[in-house]
Amino acid sequence: MTGTLPAPSIQAALSSLAGWTTQPAVRDAHRLDRSGYDPGTGPDAVVFAESAADVSAVLAHAHATRTPVVVRGAGTGLSGGAVAGEGSIVLDLTRMDRIVEISPEDELAVVEPGVITAHLDAAAAAHGLRYAPDPASLAISTIGGNIATNAGGLRCAKYGVTRDSVLGLDVVLADGRRLATGRRTVKGVAGYDLTSLFVGSEGTLGVIVGATVRLRPVPVRTATLAAWFPDFEGAAAAAAAITAARLQPAVAELLDAACLEAIGADRDGAFLLVQTDGFGADAEIDAVREVVAPLAGRVDLATDPDEAEALLATRRAALPALERLGRVLVEDVAVPRSRLPEAVRAITAISRRSGIRIATMAHAGDGNLHPILVLDPGHEIDERVWATAGEVFTTALELGGTLTGEHGVGLLKRRWLRDELGDDVLDLQYAVKAVFDPHHVLNPGKAL
Amino acid sequence: MTGTLPAPSIQAALSSLAGWTTQPAVRDAHRLDRSGYDPGTGPDAVVFAESAADVSAVLAHAHATRTPVVVRGAGTGLSGGAVAGEGSIVLDLTRMDRIVEISPEDELAVVEPGVITAHLDAAAAAHGLRYAPDPASLAISTIGGNIATNAGGLRCAKYGVTRDSVLGLDVVLADGRRLATGRRTVKGVAGYDLTSLFVGSEGTLGVIVGATVRLRPVPVRTATLAAWFPDFEGAAAAAAAITAARLQPAVAELLDAACLEAIGADRDGAFLLVQTDGFGADAEIDAVREVVAPLAGRVDLATDPDEAEALLATRRAALPALERLGRVLVEDVAVPRSRLPEAVRAITAISRRSGIRIATMAHAGDGNLHPILVLDPGHEIDERVWATAGEVFTTALELGGTLTGEHGVGLLKRRWLRDELGDDVLDLQYAVKAVFDPHHVLNPGKAL
Structure with a gap:
């Protein structure tokens, strides 16, 4: 797999x-992320x-020698953004794991x-504070990776995506120079x-070596409700009624229904x-219950944290249950909220065909x-x-949505990106990329 | 003033x-914004x-002939961003004032x-929705201008600045091409x-000809409290206690105190x-009252909307009262919240010197x-x-803050921008500008 010798x-x-290190076992372990895509080869180092300073040294070398660099946090990405093949260096940032500062006065952290x-x-x-963005991977993924993909959750x-919590960044540019963007103010x-x-x-414009992120008060109270519906249309109608x-x-x-079946819900x-x-x-x-109850088959309201946890457990059980059934490809489209029922109807039809x-899950x-x-x-993801995933993407675009809400384009969605962005926007993005990384050493072949 | 003939x-x-139009009176009226800065000459047209399509035609011409274009909304900017001198075309967008769509289902508007x-x-x-960003100028300023300066309020x-409410933009590039960024999804x-x-x-990267903005529910309830303190330190300490x-x-x-004196507060x-x-x-x-009362000389709680309006009136009266006293230069620094008392102490000292x-006001x-x-x-603003304003800016930077929180750099703060950003960041910004506007026709000499 990674038998070739590094240059x-x-x-x-x-x-x-x-x-x-150039140890084969380490290089081999660093060729994959959680997307399931295997590049066939591994990085040289x-x-x-x-x-x-370590990051600067690696990038200055890569810039001078035109060596591709794949930046990597915990490798939990689902789009192949951290996949690394022959000829590349993987820059693993997991040892840069210090929480440098928490300022309760300014409600921010430097990490x-x-x-x-x-x-x-x-x-x-x-x-009494929290970091609001809560991707499902939060127990295993890193802040740097979350920022690189603008992770959601x-x-x-109510609280915005990762971008809405990032005040400033400390970045090493492709040529090894280090600079700071943003500030400690809101x-x-x-x-x-x-x-x-x-x-x-x-990871295609620079390497994030530090971040100043916003913290928010832990809510003084939380209340939880779970509702069951005869079909997805009914559940989506209830969600729309909450908005209305x-x-x-x-x-x-x-x-x-497919999620509920997988977890063996009653x-x-x-x-x-x-x-x-x-x-x-x-x-x-x-107020939510008043809106939802007439549309639902059953409504449970949690009155204490334990009951709330029991309701949340149903949601949390879904992905692990699906993973037990076989190999999963987790997609991540987004549509305007009003189009949710159409999206699920179309996806169900795609599945049947x-x-x-x-x-x-949504x-x-x-x-x-x-x-x-x-x-x-x-x-195999053949x-x-x-082609089936592509039909899902096309559906999202037809409904005014996007290929990826929170996972990123990575390697695996690049072929549909032009369909979403169009030629002019994509060309402009390549031109921006060239300003930051003229020799295309930063995660080449990803994101754009 | 605008006696020269257009090319x-x-x-x-x-x-x-x-x-x-090339009518002298119109050209003359379009040379200024509300910053008080007079370029001495006016635009050619x-x-x-x-x-x-009109915007595209103007930009295509400007791009081909290297003619500076100054984009203008209502001209309420306070940093000189819309000031226009000889040789330029002013592109006034106030007639593009249609609300194209309001989608209550997706909680967004296209404007x-x-x-x-x-x-x-x-x-x-x-x-039952609102547009959350509320700059003090909201009764007279335009969404396009708000977006151009990332206006606050x-x-x-709690609800973020303008950027946090903009989902997508319809933009005409410097060469007249039109493209769409972002999306209708959150x-x-x-x-x-x-x-x-x-x-x-x-207005230096492109001309915004449309925007998709997020709307949010009008809060079901609002509660208002006003508190008076012996000095600013005490008031700032109360604000910090609310955060804590x-x-x-x-x-x-x-x-x-200077604001209260100007409005003739009792x-x-x-x-x-x-x-x-x-x-x-x-x-x-x-909960706010419990925290604030021990620190305040007096606390008033509004129990109905009329009482709340009376309390808000004190805040709203401040700027008009100051404007009645003489000519004002409204500055706009931001510092980490914990540095507010130091900032006001330093500003008071600068005023005395x-x-x-x-x-x-803060x-x-x-x-x-x-x-x-x-x-x-x-x-005259001589x-x-x-030099005095410069001392205020320097103070903000020394406290870890910024030259401008929500008004923009415009023309008037450019000379301090390098102090805030540093050479590398500013150079990178110029390189980005060159991608979007290679001939420097879009609002040249502003923002950077």
Whole structure:
């Protein structure tokens, strides 16, 4: 797999770094992420950076020698953004895992990129604060990776995506220079918003070596409701009714019949989980119940944290249950919320036509659907599977949506990107890329 | 003032557009914005664009002939961003003022750039929605101008700045090509975030001819509290105590003694206005009162909308009262919230040293200060005044803040921009500018 020997120039340039290795087992382990895509070969070397200076040294070398660099956090990406093949160096940032500062006064944290997202959240909790973005991977993914993909999560509809929590970045450019974008203030309009440009750029514009992120108060109260419906249309109609009543849940999650079947729920149809938070959480969940109850087959309201956890468990069980059924391809389209029922209808039809089982969970509050293609164990993700995924992507675009709500384009969605963005926008993006990385050494072949 | 004749080439190229004029009175009126800066000369022509096609025609001509184009909304900018001198064309977008769509289902609106911000908010209110960003100018400024400066307002600490409400843009590039960025969904990570790059770029990267903006539910309840303190330190300490109690007001506004004196308030010292909103507004304002009361000389709680308006009136009266005292220069620095007391102490000292009266109001929730330099009526904003403003900017930077929280760099703050951004970041910004506008025709000499 990674039997080729690394180029002598890499060895000479990087062997002074403590975390540099060409061990086949390490290189082999660093060729994959969680997308399931296998590049067939592995990187020539892996550097476990311990400081921004290490990152600068690697990039200066790569820039000078035109060597591709694949930046990597925990490798939990689902789009192939961290996949690394022959001729590349993997820059692993997991050792840069210090929480440098938590400022309860300014409600912000300064972190290194390798900090596990849940660790930041736990550290903030000691001050009554939290890091709001909550991707499902938060227990295993890093802040740097979350920023690179502009990760979302369950609470986005109310609290925004990762970009909305990033105030400033410390970045090493492709040529090894280091610079700071943004600031420690919530507001600021001096110069173009380079911070937002780096967020979601999947390691193709620079390497994030530090981030100043916003923290928010832990809500004083949370209230939770779960409702079961005869079918997905009914559940989606209930979600739309919550919106129409101008309520603002922190979480609104949908599971379809295929998800419920996989987890062995005692009910079929569809499931909607809603959480409200803040000083008015109880009053707001009552308002949600009034709207939802006439449409639902059953409504459960949690009155204490244990009951709430039991309701949340149904949502959390879905992906692991699907993974037990076979090999999964987790997709990530988003549509305007009003088009959710159409999207699920279309996905169900695609599943029937293709014969591939597709289970869908959705963040109803922001129209972000995760259609999960479930293949037989060991089944290849072959062209037939991609053709089916492609139909899902096309459906999302036809409904005014996007290929990817929160996972990123990576390697695996590049072929549909032009369909979404069009020639002029994509050309402009390549021109921006050339400003930051003229020799195309940063994660080449990804994101664009 | 505008006695020079426009170049024949401009006449030939643009005279087919209905809204094109070279009338001296119109040109003269379009040379200024509300910054008070007078370029001495005026533009060669003014085009009142009525469509994206008009904008494309103007830009294609400007690009081909290297003619500077100054884009203009209502001209309410305070940093000189819309100031236009000899040799330029002003592209006035106020006639592009259609609200194209309001989607209550997707909680968004599609608007042309010349829509007055308050008009959008009013149209949204018919559906129980609002446009959250609320710059003080909202009754007279346009959405396009708000986007160009990433305008803030009072509700930003809870609801974010303009960027946080912009989902997508319809833009005409410098060469006249038209393209769309972003989407109708809340989430989306396909391609670099060009939307955020255009937001706050002050007309230097492209011309916004349409915007898809997020709307949010009008809060079901609002509660308001006003507190008076012996001095600004006490008021700032109360604001910090609200943060430390992990409360999240929608509005937290501070006025210093100079503001209170100007409005003829029956109390001196300092004033803090707090609003909470949502289902828990009353419970949250009670929590605010518990924190604030021990520190304040007096606390008033509004129990109905009329009382709330009376409390808000004190805040709203400040700027008009200062404007009646003389000529004002409204500054706009931001610092990390914890540095607010230091910032106001330093500003008071600067005022004493310079002999220039400075009154300060602040958005306490996000550390955004508006130090208002009050000069004698008719006084020039001369080098001595700029030196004093410069000391305020330097203070903000020393405290880890920024030159401009929400007004933009425009023409007037450019000389301090390098101090904030540093050489590498500024160079990168110029390189990005060159990708979008290689001939430097879009608002040259502004923002960067």
